Amino acid sequence: MLENKIIEINQPLESPTSNKNATWTPLSNGEIFTSYLDSKEGINEEDKQNLMTGSVKLLSKCIDPNNITEENLNSTGLCFGQIQSGKTTSMEAVFTLAADNNFKILILLTGSVGPLVVQNTGRIDNILESRKFEVLRNVESEWDSMRNLEILKSNLMDWLNPEIPEEEKKTLVILSMKNPSRIETITELFMDASNNDPLKYSKIPTLIVDDECDHHSLNPQAKKNDPELKDDNELYEIKSNDTLEDILERANFDNPDDLYQINPGIDLKNKFDEQVGERINLEYLGTPTHFKITAMRKLFQFHSFLGYTATPNATLIINTFNNLSPSFGEIIKPGKDYTGLEYFFSTRTKINQCVEEIEETIRDYEISATECPQSLNDAYLYFLTCVSCGIYQDRDKVKTGHSRQNMSMIIHPAGTTRHHRIYLNWIKGLQDKFRFALQNKNDDQFKDLEKEIKLHLDKIKKNSKSKIPEIDEKFWRIFKSADCLGRTPYPFNRAEGRKSIPSVDYRRNYANILVGGFGLDRGYTVEGLTVTYLCRSLGVKQEDTLLQRARFMGYQKKNSDFLRLWFTVDVLNFFEGEYDRNKSLMKFLDRFLQSNQNLKNMRRFWFGRERTSFKLTRPGINNSLYLVNRAEPYTASVRCRYSHLLDDTQLNINRNIYEILTTNFNSNFKQLSKIQAIKDRHPWAESQDILIMENVPLGEILREILSKFEFETRDLNRFSILMGMIENFLDPIQGDKETDDQFLERKLKRENVKCPIMIFRKDEDSKRSPYIRDRDKEPLPTIEKIKNGPVTSGAGQSTGYEKDSHKDKSLFPGDVRIHWDFLNGITNNEESLEIPTLQIHQITVTSEKNGKGDPIAIKIPYLSFFMPRSIFVESIYGVTR
Secondary structure, eight states, X not given: OOSSOSOOOOOOOOOGGGGBOOOOOOOOSOHHHHHHHHHOTTSOHHHHHHHHHHHHHHHHTSOOTTOOOGGGSEEEEEEEOOTTSSHHHHHHHHHHHHHHTTOOEEEEEEOSSHHHHHHHHHHHHHHOOSTTEEEEEESTTOOOHHHHHHHHHHXXXXXXXXXXXXXXXXXXXXXXXXXXHHHHHHHHHHHHHTTSOGGGGTTSOEEEEEETTTSSSSOTTGXXXXXXXXXXXXXXXXXXXXXXXXXXXXXXXXXXXXXXXTSTTOOTTTOGGGOTTOEEOOOOOOOHHHHHHHHHHHHXXXXXXXXXXXXXXXXXXXXXTSTTSOSEEEEOOOOTTOBOHHHHHSSHHHHHHHEEEOOTTHHHHHHHOOSOOHHHHHHHHHHHHHHHHHHHTTTTSOOTTSOOOOEEEEEEOOSSHHHHHHHHHHHHHHHHHHHHHTTOTTSHHHHHHHHHHHHHHHHHHHHOSSOOOOSOHHHHHHHHXXXXXXXXXXXXXXXXXXXXXXXXXXXXXXEEEEEESGGGTSSOOOTTEEEEEEOOOOTTTBHHHHHHTOTTOBSOGGGTTTOEEEEOHHHHHHHHHHHHHHHHHHHHHHHHHTTTBOGGGSOOEEESTTGGGSBSSOGGGOSSEEEEEEOSOOSSOEEOOOGGGSOHHHHHHHHHHHHHHHHTTGXXXXXXXXXXXXXXHOGGGGGOOEEEEOOOBHHHIIIIIITTSOOOHHHHHHHHHHHHHHHHHHSOOOOTTOOHHHHHXXXXXXXXXXXXXXXXXXXXXXXXXXXXXXXXXXXXXXXXXXXXXOOOOSOOOOTTHHHHTTTOTTSOOOGGGOSHHHHTTSOXXXXXXXXXXXXXXXXXXXSSGGGOSSEEEEEEEEEEEEXXXXXXXXXXXXXXX
């Protein structure tokens, strides 16, 4: 914000304090958490400090386990992180920190795919070494119902016994798969231990962590709950003697939020008495997993629910009355060695270095299932070359004080096992081909193979920071060995009689090749992933699903000499654009979360390159938002049309803004006709009462006028996306090669982009009547119907303007064209290209056309904003119904 303001609007506004999330200060130097941090020897001090700070900040937004209040009995939070950026590490840290702060029940729900569950629960289990923990594993066949019941009963007695000091009571940890039967098992355990009296848990601090919370947990049938999609005979009509309690009993709902979320667009919470005659939905459709999570949460009155995900779109779109809709959040900061979207896709140089192209005809190869595509030949041989180099450099050896290293390759075609078998057969064929070539060094096939390997080595050396070996006898010995060419790929699926996706033995095997589909889609970490062959189609172009396929992201800096991606053109285009889209989303979320306001109140915006080309998430989970795509720049101004319908408090706020501008800052305005250059170009200015304040910074327009102005809901929907674009413009992302000083200079330049303010006909009593279609036809509209129509705030153009304006410059073009670019000859129509402009009108709204009839609303300020192409960005905006 500038020190010397051009304009400043001071007025008493409602304090936003009520929208702030409550926080507390967790103990951060407890024995368990400190011991955990000390055990993380593999990360540097800066990353360790970020882990500690982030964990404390996240837990501080959860319930305070030492302070039970009516306002803070339960809460839902969302923890964002990039793909494989350290979410599981954050869960480890939060669990140990929670134990130090007297949380007594910790539950982890993680995945429905075997390898992911084993991987994540194993990591959490391994760090819970303190004897303060009692760990129950609800994974595969490890659940022992009778033993677990006795364990819980014993701990429940201790938790409820005030004579036992808190520090002597154990913390119960349940590590579970996320499927309906497993979750129901947990619920039954707690009900049995309490003799069906869940009130026994009402004062026991509980933390539930949901890994990949946007997957399975949410309700994909939410859209089917929309009353607008149901027949009248499926709905209930509210009677005059109905109370909210009657409706809840009829629907068999304990929580009114369940009723609110299945009736979007109907304000049953605040205006129930006005809904007599309204037809509402009483049937809540959902999936078993969603219902089981909801039921489990009801057991614990005093708990926080933390969802972790790298793809938050779905969680941000669900109805805010849903108990999985977050009220707070935190962003995980990736470590210094993280290789993510920025590492691979931030510049063309990086893309050229890391990405190779898969044939456009790859589908034809898959259909024929005979000839192996050249790109797969190249990718596989490149991987074998990398493995040979790694073993040559002793990277496969586990050295004292160092963590184990691996090199892996994934091949990710379509989700069907038929496709997996095709690629497995191709790899088998390539193994046979290379073995045959190795039999005779004088043969042309051997020479061709050697030539290809040399080309791969040259590419590696070009960007390598370590000494890459030459091809010698040792290299060939390694290349031909069982550890390299002899490695058998893993079919990463449940085909051929397998009950689950097979586990990969990273501990014993340095090199691994995984061929799969759905098992590689989400959550699973491929150790040492070096080569990715991603040929799966974009399908329905759903952003969160496509991003989750980025298994190549993670902490792969140890293999940074070798990292390489093989993509189809479509896949590469997606990830190039996703770098921009993801960065914009994280910046937008971070800016909001810094304010610690309730996340439910955040405007839902998504910006970025080709933003409207990709669906945010699966459509079934959304029943409360209209997702408005804005792919093309504005060709006309965005105008208020319903300001006359605001209540008196809101109108007075807007009148106060208008009054301050036209009195306190009156000397800053001048008549448009007094600007000689404009008068010369537009003689009509002489006849128009238009004031202009020319050099107002765009940042002040946003903060002092747009953000303080009150909008009717329909107007707010239009102006919100406009304000979001301005915020996005004023707070850009720092370029990779941009210094701090250069970035600050660019931000300041954007802040000072001028946005002239024009006030139209201040001293005139401008009158308009709302627009009503077929207004003069019988039956004539009622005064109430007229009042609710939209108002066109601007004056129209002179008669004959379209035909004669090129020769008669005194013809008025109409208010809709009066913006800075038009006045200065940059455009000749309503579209702004370079400079934004704000129009302000004060209108008296009357009941009859042409300003006649009784006044409906007197002296109402209306805004009209011209958004230039220079600021526009492709976007999606969630409009509340």
